[in-house]
Amino acid sequence: MLTGPPRLLTSRLLQRDQKEMRVVKVLILTFGTRGDVDPYIALAARLCVEGHEAVVGAPEEFRRDVEACGAGFEPMGTEMLRLVRGSMAEMAGPADSVRLIARMNQAMKASLLEQWRAAQRVEPTLIVAHPKALGGVHIAQRLRIPVVASIPLPFLTPTGDFPVPFISRSLTGPVNRASYHVNRFSAIAYGGMINRFRRQVLGLDRITRFSDYLHTDDGSRLPVLYGFSEHVVPVPADYPGNAHVTGYWHRSGSEWTPPVHLAEFLHSEDPTVYIGFGSMGFGKHAAERGRLIAEAVDRAGIRAVVATGWGGVDLQEASPRILTLDEAPHDHLFPRVSAVVHHGGAGTTAAGLRAGRPTLVAPVLGDQAFWGQRVAALGAGPEPVALRTLTVQVLADRLRQLVVDPQFSRQATAVGERLRQEDGTGTAVRVLENISTEHG
Incomplete structure (x- = not known):
């Protein structure tokens, strides 16, 4: 331990x-x-x-x-x-x-x-x-x-x-x-x-x-x-x-201007969550995963920026609640959203915590479950849920937790402040x- x-x-x-x-x-x-x-x-x-x-x-x-x-x-x-x-x-x-x-x-x-x-x-x-x-x-x-x-x-x-x-x-x-x-x-x-x-x-x-x-x-x-x-x-x-x-290790002083459509989507008072699974998508389940995300986002009543990765997520139907993109620099995007959901790669976890954002890890393999457990131990997010076991209701519940539970927000903010120092x-x-x- x-x-x-x-x-x-x-x-x-x-x-x-x-x-x-x-x-x-x-x-x-x-x-x-x-x-x-x-x-x-x-x-x-x-x-x-x-x-x-x-x-x-x-x-x-x-x-x-x-x-x-x-x-x-x-x-x-x-x-x-x-x-x-x-x-x-x-x-x-x-x-x-x-x-x-x-x-x-x-x-x-x-x-x-x-x-x-x-x-x-x-x-x-x-x-x-x-x-x-x-x-x-x-x-x-x-x-x-x-x-x-x-x-x-x-x-x-x-x-x-x-x-x-x-x-x-x-x-x-x-x-x-x-x-x-x-x-x-x-x-x-x-x-x-x-x-x-x-x-x-x-x-x-x-x-x-x-x-x-x-x-x-x-x-x-x-x-x-x-x-x-x-x-x-x-x-x-x-x-x-x-x-x-x-x-x-992160690069300081680098600049990034979000595309106009992304900037406009992020300019909202409603909570917006980042969802992306990096290179861990496994494309044969892309459409199924896209439907799961779309239904969970709608059920949770939030908005989401969804990174499709290497074909790992396929959102076949447009939704006013969701903006899709291939990728964006996490160090710049994460501070602009309310919370993050990802696979738990070491770099992605670091970017979410450094931004001070509540985090849900949905691990696939390797060390990802380890990072999900560390996030939960820090109080910066709920217990990790394996990507293969996610259901619409579980994801919707976790999404609501991330943006509503003040404890997650307080702990994630505190961790982020320490990391930025x-x-x-x-x-x-x-x-x-x-x-x-x-x-x-």
Whole structure:
């Protein structure tokens, strides 16, 4: 269980006396949809502001956003994202994701080579690697530079407080800690591919199929950079000093003007709720999900901005209560609505809480139930309801709760105020500076 008040994680690195820091050239390797990539663009932007050099390796569609923030860009994983996106619209449920993995092997191999080519061009002095970027740790070993594993959820560091976030209920302390052996999955599932990459491309020795990749050759732990907030997930007392919880990473100073039709729709005294399930829609149920949302919105007597995602929601009949859009930047849209309903992705949850908006999470898979439980534990919304179990009446009841219950509004506002006072990217930059200096 998550217990006790939030505690800022300190470490030997952060407690060192500040001194002149050399310029760090950081290669950030990440992969996925916007929620996976945007935090790393924010980190890159802050590194550039602080006088460092940053290059982001990510799918091609993020090039414009990366370059707009002053960072360099290297294409990585574009074909993998195309496969995921193309398959998602045809998926009937989470089980199809297993079959998708079998079709991605060639794209994964290509991504490993893209990561290596990017590193050769950039010549970084430090690598920040999301676990989905399988090559980051190995490339850093080849270049003999420090590497920092990074992910915006408490996934990599074993703790007795709660299990790996893919497990939706807490177990006993030792079992919670043991659940983090799931981090060995990459080596077990892709060990052959990784070892061929290590031997044939990087000229390194092979690794065991049971490696957790989070330890260096001498057995010491890799630094881990967590872009989530202690105000949402209190830092466990048994976290070691290599785990740095910095606060959420978001881009400051960016501007967005909503389209005229959206601005006009939002200009109303009636409560308006955002509803969207990101890339978790599973297109074969799109029409059914669209009918459910339309009927629930009408029954609740509210208005809604509905994001259709990758074909995950199909609203076949127009309704004066609903405005549909493909997507919009959450950091800018969420403060303009009364409440939010979503799948519980780490980035979407962060945006809703930071905006101070009551939140309902309807999880589909992965860590989404974990974030839904955290929202409920904070009092910023009701208990999560799995998307597959939502009915018209349940959704209508939850929608009314979100906009009527003053407790949700008060708690969400309080959480939002705390999150907006954080400087997550600034803290992350300090950690990276110190790691670079420690490495010499």
